[in-house]
Amino acid sequence: MTIAALADLRNARRLVIKVGSALLVQDGKPRTQWLVTLAAEIADMRRNTEIIVVSSGAIALGAAKLGLAKGGRGSLADAQASASVGQVELARLWSDALEAHTITAAQMLVTLGDLEDRRRYLNASATLARLLDAGAIPVVNENDSVATEEIRFGDNDRLAARIAQAAGADAVVLLSDVDGLFDRDPCEPDATLVPQVEGVTPEIIAMATGASTSGLGSGGMIAKLQAARIAERAGIALAIVNGTHPTPLARAIDNGTGTIFLPQANANARKAWLGGRLAPSGVVSIDRGCMMALENGASVLAAGIIDIEGEFGRGDLVAVHGPQGERLGQGLIEYTSAECRTIMGLREEQQADRLGYAPRAAVIHRDHMVRI
Template identity: 80%
Template sequence: MAALPDLRHARRLVVKVGSALLVEQGKPRTEWLATLAAEIAELRKTSEVIVVSSGAIALGAAKLKLPKGGRGSLADAQAAASVGQVELARLWSDALGHHDITAAQMLVTIGDLEDRRRYLNASATLARLIEAGAIPVVNENDSVATEEIRFGDNDRLAARVAQAAGADAVMLLSDVDGLYDRDPRQPGAELIERVEGVTPEVIAMASEESSSGLGSGGMLAKLQAARIAERAGIALAIVNGTYPSPVSRALDTPVGTLFVPQADASARKAWLGGRLAPSGVVTVDAGCVAALEKGASLLAAGMTEIEGEFARGDLVAIHGPKGERLGQGLVEYTSAECRSILGLKQDQQAQKLGYAPRAAVVHRDHMVHT
């Protein structure tokens, strides 16, 4: 997909809708949703569609009359989500039902997409719902999610759902036209129409103030979602959803930012790259950094520091000597074992471990670079 209009030809498309678009002062924007539902019905003539929808906390907080939009505390957010999710499901069921489309509610936690087996289960459920003719409406299960273990925004969730569903493209409906080269309120700010890879320079363009304040995802979260998508060979677009019929406006004009896929990694590598909750950090020296850049595995001799507590098979982040994020992967040792062999060459490790060492701390086949 080389341009925004190409999204109309996606075999499978994920459309993400944020809280600020769906809810205004605690009330659902039913007329706006009706225009979007009509567009989704039109898209379904050529594409399979999945919706990722925020709004449960905002809707529930209004019904329960909770302060700060239900985000004053974790308990308030969980209670608001419990009430609001019922209303959110009804809104989508009614809106899509006008077009004889069945809406299917699907609530997930970060663990459902971080654990490989549960990820595959979620993938199978999405596939079966689409096969049966329903549109899955996915949201994070905020009624049980905690501050420490959650996606925190539905932008990254949308990218992960796209991976699990084998989608071709993701459309993030936002409150701005797309990614600008600086804060869009500044004079001379220019919209970036096409991005070939989410580089540090692209990340630097993100404004922390680009979020409406009602939801939880700003521009940085959208760039993180784009990075997840591009690794899996999925196109991702940021478009302005504040207008009626936002999809047509974005694709016909066209106005928005398209992030072009950079690689079509193996399913396992894409899953690894999209995981968001490492159990610990392994810091390595400059020599190890150079080896990793050439495609080598991470060896104990290159480790300089271990942070966190983790078990064998857990996901760990890999950092360079200056704290820079290099990648992440599945570790072959526990955190205690890693500390015991820190900086040791292979012929020195057996005495510390009490058994013959494994080939690597993080094997290259179980590692992705960021």
């Protein structure tokens, strides 16, 4: 199914809908009536489309129950405690809302590691498929009760894109508190909504701000554009629409109000997974000659490496940067960080003397790398 406009979302085979904290929770209390209208829309769409929900709100709900300041985000311990309490309430809200339409809700909590590790990613994919086959709607959230600041998605926008990738979805809808992407701060009187985006370019990123307008969520427009990048690489459309209104999906689709990011490529499953990974273990910086070779589909060779950052082992994910620090891609490294430092800048015939064994064909092979 090709998704080229908001109206096409009604015909998607499989759709991921992300709901933010500010939409679901107000002053520490759930917006139950709003959720009732959304659940009705989901039930209606589900006649033709398999639905997965990615829902925020656990920390906000839990913080209110525990009486914690700053919405439960005053410290990591507060956030984890709030999530532990709030996740129970969040699951109940979704279960009740969907049960009214005789739909079974399934809670699925994931961590960054569940989608960064290839085997665990495939396991999550299988679980999603089985739940959908069984007629349930998976309600997914990051497991904030155990996530740390260093090892977490940090926002459910990118999580939604990764879940869409794992589930083989056609599209993602990010319900936000704005109508979509504007060409500048939407608070400015002459700001214009961008209805369609073909590729998240530096110019598109320049339109965004990283601030969340609600103060409840952890995302913002930058996080949504990062999610769009993950989706577009996997051949998945992504839409940003305003979710603050009752029946937000019908409003956006019928009026064409929102921004849709068109898929740019349909990489094979492994490369799409690689491109969506969010936690590189280090950085390999390359010279201009190597950067130009990458443009023609070459691998990263030791001779073109000018710097190594971080500590990593063979098979770890590393980012590839150009000579000016520009991010070019990421891939699976064939050497440890110590070995990379030993052979960087050396031609193949010089590497064996330094390594004590015959060098591999590449530091990062093109088959195990994606451009960003």
